[in-house]
Amino acid sequence: EPEVTQTPSHQVTQMGQEVILRCVPISNHLYFYWYRQILGQKVEFLVSFYNNEISEKSEIFDDQFSVERPDGSNFTLKIRSTKLEDSAMYFCASNPGTGSNQPQHFGDGTRLSIL
Amino acid sequence: DAKTTQPNSMESNEEEPVHLPCNHSTISGTDYIHWYRQLPSQGPEYVIHGLTSNVNNRMASLAIAEDRKSSTLILHRATLRDAAVYYCILRDVGQGAGGTSYGKLTFGQGTILTVHP
Numbered sequence: 666e667p668e669v670t671q672t673p674s675h676q677v678t679q680m681g682q683e684v685i686l687r688c689v690p691i692s693n694h695l696y697f698y699w700y701r702q703i704l705g706q707k708v709e710f711l712v713s714f715y716n717n718e719i720s721e722k723s724e725i726f727d728d729q730f731s732v733e734r735p736d737g738s739n740f741t742l743k744i745r746s747t748k749l750e751d752s753a754m755y756f757c758a759s760n761p762g763t764g765s766n767q768p769q770h771f772g773d774g775t776r777l778s779i780l
Numbered sequence: 781d782a783k784t785t786q787p788n789s790m791e792s793n794e795e796e797p798v799h800l801p802c803n804h805s806t807i808s809g810t811d812y813i814h815w816y817r818q819l820p821s822q823g824p825e826y827v828i829h830g831l832t833s834n835v836n837n838r839m840a841s842l843a844i845a846e847d848r849k850s851s852t853l854i855l856h857r858a859t860l861r862d863a864a865v866y867y868c869i870l871r872d873v874g875q876g877a878g879g880t881s882y883g884k885l886t887f888g889q890g891t892i893l894t895v896h897p
């Protein structure tokens with residue numbers, strides 16, 4: 666069964682540095698998402714992406730964050746000037762298409778640790 | 781976003797059925813009811829979804845109340861691998877050009893299911 670893959674599984678970065686989290690969504694999917702989960706807290710939506718542009722973003726997704734689909738397969742989340750509070754699990758997800766009846770497929774996440 | 785209410789935790793014994801309840805009294809007519817679960821150290825995993833009728837798949841069954849204000853996820857024979865956090869989510873239909881739905885998921889705290897050997 667096709668999977669969403671994320672790399673790296675764990676990223677350790679100094680505060681203030683930039684970090685790029687990478688995801689390969691399922692190949693025929695059209696809608697892409699990033700979520701984050703701070704340790705012990707619930708999963709929070711960050712951003713959705715369709716047709717090469719952001720379709721929706723949360724209040725968390727401020728100017729520090731950006732997303733990109735640089736080629737036909739990768740979907741990246743860039744965090745500029747990281748802060749201690751950015752430490753979390755970051756999950757990428759994808760949908761096959763439109764409609765609220767579409768299952769969403771998640772990767773196993775990247776654990777981001779900011780020192 | 782329409783809100784769901786789930787118990788914080790439930791326990792079960794291995795090979796016994798588990799009924800995980802969810803209340804969603806403010807559900808709208810076009811909201812689908814989705815269930816996801818998150819095993820330890822993994823991303824959320826789709827389990828099942830439905831609109832009005834009960835649904836079955838290889839993982840579970842979903843029983844939806846006639847008024848759609850509640851639903852129950854049924855694991856017919858719990859295994860140790862079913863120990864996870866289970867989330868009941870009403871699928872949010874985003875507003876976009878041409879009425880396209882972008883479908884972000886809004887997670888609550890979920891129900892922590894413990895399965896005893």
